[in-house]
Amino acid sequence: MKKRSNEIKLIALDLDGTLLNDKGKVPEENRYAIREVEQKGVKVLVSTGRPFATCHEIAKSLELSSYLITVNGSEIYDNKGELVERTILGSDLVQWMYSLSQKHKMRFWAASSNYVWQKEMPEDISSHEWIKFGFDIEDDNVRAHILTLLKENGNLEISNSSPTNIEANALGINKAKAVEKVCGLLGLKMENVMAVGDSLNDIVMIREAGLGVAMGNAQDIVKETADWVTCSNLNNGVAKAIREWVL
Numbered sequence: 001m002k003k004r005s006n007e008i009k010l011i012a013l014d015l016d017g018t019l020l021n022d023k024g025k026v027p028e029e030n031r032y033a034i035r036e037v038e039q040k041g042v043k044v045l046v047s048t049g050r051p052f053a054t055c056h057e058i059a060k061s062l063e064l065s066s067y068l069i070t071v072n073g074s075e076i077y078d079n080k081g082e083l084v085e086r087t088i089l090g091s092d093l094v095q096w097m098y099s100l101s102q103k104h105k106m107r108f109w110a111a112s113s114n115y116v117w118q119k120e121m122p123e124d125i126s127s128h129e130w131i132k133f134g135f136d137i138e139d140d141n142v143r144a145h146i147l148t149l150l151k152e153n154g155n156l157e158i159s160n161s162s163p164t165n166i167e168a169n170a171l172g173i174n175k176a177k178a179v180e181k182v183c184g185l186l187g188l189k190m191e192n193v194m195a196v197g198d199s200l201n202d203i204v205m206i207r208e209a210g211l212g213v214a215m216g217n218a219q220d221i222v223k224e225t226a227d228w229v230t231c232s233n234l235n236n237g238v239a240k241a242i243r244e245w246v247l
Contacts, residue, residue, distance in 0.1 A: 006210040014197035015048040033239035049161040073178035074131040091126040097133045107136040159201035176204035
């Protein structure tokens with residue numbers, strides 16, 4: 001367990017399975033805790049695997065004074081919705097992963113800088129700016145095989161946001177790196193961060209933060225990595241963690 005004496009000045013929250021309930025809404029308890037902590041001068045940021053288009057309204061509704069991290073750390077936006085930084089995933093890698101998805105008849109999605117592609121891809125993949133590719137694979141054996149191929153490629157950062165999916169970003173891109181960059185912009189250190197999440201795309205952020213918190217509904221490996229486990233996303237686990245460690 002990390003020392004409680006580390007002063008928390010920044011809270012980094014994942015969205016799905018963490019801040020949001022199973023209906024994709026922010027429970028009022030979580031809203032109240034975030035508002036209270038921001039009034040104390042502690043910054044709160046959303047750090048999600050989602051692209052900007054599907055998460056900025058949620059972040060905006062929380063009235064946060066900090067930054068927004070999207071696509072597993074590939075993008076950082078300020079609180080006015082202006083892009084601060086974007087890291088691109090090579091179109092050759094996207095083409096290769098798309099071919100894999102077609103060969104094995106798997107569900108996929110691909111986030112470009114302005115659109116999320118599902119079921120179909122643009123004719124000329126190389127003419128778009130890509131930031132993430134994802135697979136959703138129910139079959140454990142097929143998922144393990146694809147995971148091995150992706151890791152052997154060596155040019156991808158691999159994670160997941162649910163037990164059945166695989167997400168691929170540019171190598172070296174993860175939520176922890178993005179949170180660290182935000183810390184630099186705010187004049188803080190990672191030891192001043194409390195990070196909360198539930199999936200593999202949260203694990204580095206949880207490990208490198210001053211205080212890493214796993215949700216009660218988190219994948220087992222995430223719980224093992226964390227310093228503390230809170231309640232599930234259906235039981236206001238984010239609010240509980242904020243009240244326990246910051247308020």
